[in-house]
Amino acid sequence: MDHRPALLLIAHGTRNPRGPVEMDELVGLLGRRLDTPVASAWLEHDLIEPDPVTAAGRLVADGARAIVTLPFLVLGAGHAKTDVPGSVAAIHDSHPGVALRHGRVLGLHPSLFALARERVASARPWPEPPGGGEALLVTGAGSSDPDANGDLAKATRFLAETTGHRWAENAYAGVTWPTADVALHRIAAAGGRRVVRFSWSLLAGVLEERVDRWAAEAAKRTGIEIVDAGRFGPAREVAEAVADRYREALAGEARMNCDLCQFRLPLPGRERRAGLASAGGTGERVHPAAMPIRRADAPPASPAMGRAPSVEPGS
Numbered sequence: 001m002d003h004r005p006a007l008l009l010i011a012h013g014t015r016n017p018r019g020p021v022e023m024d025e026l027v028g029l030l031g032r033r034l035d036t037p038v039a040s041a042w043l044e045h046d047l048i049e050p051d052p053v054t055a056a057g058r059l060v061a062d063g064a065r066a067i068v069t070l071p072f073l074v075l076g077a078g079h080a081k082t083d084v085p086g087s088v089a090a091i092h093d094s095h096p097g098v099a100l101r102h103g104r105v106l107g108l109h110p111s112l113f114a115l116a117r118e119r120v121a122s123a124r125p126w127p128e129p130p131g132g133g134e135a136l137l138v139t140g141a142g143s144s145d146p147d148a149n150g151d152l153a154k155a156t157r158f159l160a161e162t163t164g165h166r167w168a169e170n171a172y173a174g175v176t177w178p179t180a181d182v183a184l185h186r187i188a189a190a191g192g193r194r195v196v197r198f199s200w201s202l203l204a205g206v207l208e209e210r211v212d213r214w215a216a217e218a219a220k221r222t223g224i225e226i227v228d229a230g231r232f233g234p235a236r237e238v239a240e241a242v243a244d245r246y247r248e249a250l251a252g253e254a255r256m257n258c259d260l261c262q263f264r265l266p267l268p269g270r271e272r273r274a275g276l277a278s279a280g281g282t283g284e285r286v287h288p289a290a291m292p293i294r295r296a297d298a299p300p301a302s303p304a305m306g307r308a309p310s311v312e313p314g315s
Helices: 018-034 052-061 078-094 110-123 146-161 180-189 206-222 236-251 288-297
Strands: 006-011 038-042 066-071 099-102 134-140 168-172 194-199 225-228
Touching: 006 018, 006 052, 006 078, 006 236, 018 038, 018 236, 038 052, 052 066, 052 078, 066 078, 066 236, 078 099, 099 236, 110 146, 110 194, 110 236, 134 146, 134 180, 146 168, 168 180, 180 206, 194 206, 206 225
Parallel strands: 006 038, 006 066, 066 099, 134 168, 134 194, 194 225
Antiparallel strands: none
């Protein structure tokens, strides 16, 4: 066996039969990309097998002496903070001779934003610019953990700012507020005529199907057009994000909150800002080195989208 540690993805679990099919597709992509054994497991193994200990045992039986465990979860809610670490502890107890390294959730990874922008762009052809009666709605599963819910709000804002939308909402399938049915009816009541909806989710699941039903009902009751921009799925960009988290775990890399730092990485829609001093600012005073980039990034002024904020020299 290759000396590189194997990778074990630990996902939530689903009753949707497409979920494990998509997981198998992603596992194949990752195996080729990382050139190491890759397997998947499910927290809710009463719905779908194998459980994490069983999956790890199969890797060990095939020769693995080191495993990177990775929560295959898009946001860091309770499953990532309690259930997955509990499963990792159970793997350690069952296989004490196997070296384990644990990675972090995919979170707000730049590759996911690149894919989300692509999905939204492909779904949104419309004669009017974003903002002219069109809203962007980003939906998630929902959690009792405000940290995860806050990250979805952050994802919505970032996606809106890099797709040109000036009307953006985030909503959930359950547990917290607002649920997607409420958000859709609010948009219609506020005069929205079209909604581009993107699901901030990895694999096919029943919660996404719930939002599908709500969207169909809202369109029928209000007459608003609702366009489904999809979700992430087993795409190349998702494999890139997983591979990054795998490499971070191996390197023991600890990072502050800078996955989406536009001054560190050429992020989608902000590529020209990479490498600038981070004093670019968003108010009236802008670092001189950032002024040309700020002007290039600024949206055009229009009655629908509002006037771009003025900038003046200064440090």
